[in-house]
Amino acid sequence: MKTGRRTEFEIYWEILSFCKSGQTFTQIVGRCDLNSKIAQDYLNFLGDKGYIAKVNEEGKGIYRTTAKAGEYLALFTKLYQELFDNSPEFKL
Amino acid sequence: MAENIGTKFGRELNSFFYFVIINVVFSGLAMGLSISFAILNILAVADGIMKGVLFNWGSVPLWISPQVFLAALGVIAAGFSMRWLIYSSQMLADADGFKKEYLKSQQLSDGLTSLIMRAMAYYRAKKTTIQMLVLVCRVGGICFLISAGLQILNGFLVLSAAFDPFLLAGIVASVLASAAVGVAGLILPRYFSSYSSTWDYRLKEGEKAEEELRKMMGGSE
Numbered sequence: 570m571k572t573g574r575r576t577e578f579e580i581y582w583e584i585l586s587f588c589k590s591g592q593t594f595t596q597i598v599g600r601c602d603l604n605s606k607i608a609q610d611y612l613n614f615l616g617d618k619g620y621i622a623k624v625n626e627e628g629k630g631i632y633r634t635t636a637k638a639g640e641y642l643a644l645f646t647k648l649y650q651e652l653f654d655n656s657p658e659f660k661l
Numbered sequence: 662m663a664e665n666i667g668t669k670f671g672r673e674l675n676s677f678f679y680f681v682i683i684n685v686v687f688s689g690l691a692m693g694l695s696i697s698f699a700i701l702n703i704l705a706v707a708d709g710i711m712k713g714v715l716f717n718w719g720s721v722p723l724w725i726s727p728q729v730f731l732a733a734l735g736v737i738a739a740g741f742s743m744r745w746l747i748y749s750s751q752m753l754a755d756a757d758g759f760k761k762e763y764l765k766s767q768q769l770s771d772g773l774t775s776l777i778m779r780a781m782a783y784y785r786a787k788k789t790t791i792q793m794l795v796l797v798c799r800v801g802g803i804c805f806l807i808s809a810g811l812q813i814l815n816g817f818l819v820l821s822a823a824f825d826p827f828l829l830a831g832i833v834a835s836v837l838a839s840a841a842v843g844v845a846g847l848i849l850p851r852y853f854s855s856y857s858s859t860w861d862y863r864l865k866e867g868e869k870a871e872e873e874l875r876k877m878m879g880g881s882e
Contacts, residue, residue, distance in 0.1 A: 573783040573784075573785060574782050574785040574786040575778070575785075576867075576871060578871055578875070579778050579781075579782060581878075582778065583775070586771045586774075586775065618878065618879075641878070642771075644873065644877060645774070645870075648870035648873060648874070649774050649777050649778060649781075649870065650666050650777065652777075652863055652866040652869075652870055653669070653670065653863065654665065654669070656859060656862050656863050657858075657862065658672070658673055659676055659677060659859040660676050660855075661679055661680055
């Protein structure tokens with residue numbers, strides 16, 4: 570399914586959520602539908618914030634979401650679920 | 662709360678899915694009808710021209726013949742119906758994708774948030790298409806209502822010259838089909854507007870949410 574037009578915060582959330590289980594750069598690029606350069610920029614930013622860490626596992630560079638990112642993931646989930654819950658519903 | 666939101670998302674997704682199916686059905690009908698009108702009336706005009714009837718129709722010039730209008734309307738309506746069908750089919754594929762994602766999301770911890778986020782991203786990307794669909798539906802609907810009116814006029818002219826009950830039945834069926842598609846073309850945009858206003862509200866609320874996230878990120882730009 571196409572990803573549509575996401576905001577930077579939505580892309581951060583998508584990367585952090587996906588990397589909870591540890592992912593390679595290629596997997597992140599594929600799953601989050603980003604080009605390599607943009608994906609690297611996002612990963613650098615999240616790394617600088619301490620939300621994601623790159624570790625070597627079995628000779629591969631794996632990106633893993635840190636515990637610190639929990640605050641961002643929790644706030645994002647709360648805000649998005651609330652905005653959906655508090656909005657009118659489309660009905661036929 | 663998560664279960665309620667999930668149920669609400671599922672209900673809304675179903676409404677959207679069935680709404681898009683209705684659009685595909687009516688746009689398909691509209692395209693079929695408009696192409697058949699165009700061809701039948703182009704043939705009638707061509708036949709008239711070959712027999713010299715339309716050129717020598719007393720003092721009445723060719724351009725006010727109902728068949729000429731019907732043929733032109735048929736071609737215009739076919740163009741709009743095709744756009745309507747293409748947009749609707751694309752949206753049906755997207756709605757189907759969302760339904761599959763929704764089923765999968767129930768087994769994932771972040772599944773629902775991911776779906777809400779994707780639905781918002783989808784609406785941002787499709788907003789212009791939806792606005793275009795509203796316009797295309799309305800123009801198509803108006804074309805079909807005018808076509809129904811012209812068919813009544815044409816039927817009256819033809820039947821007053823020589824009454825034929827089978828022809829009358831055919832004209833009535835054709836007028837009813839055109840009127841039904843015309844009315845659908847005017848009613849369906851209301852639902853598109855309702856869908857748009859729902860998601861516009863969410864996008865607006867999403868901007869407020871973004872501000873909070875920006876504060877947490879300490880300004881990411």
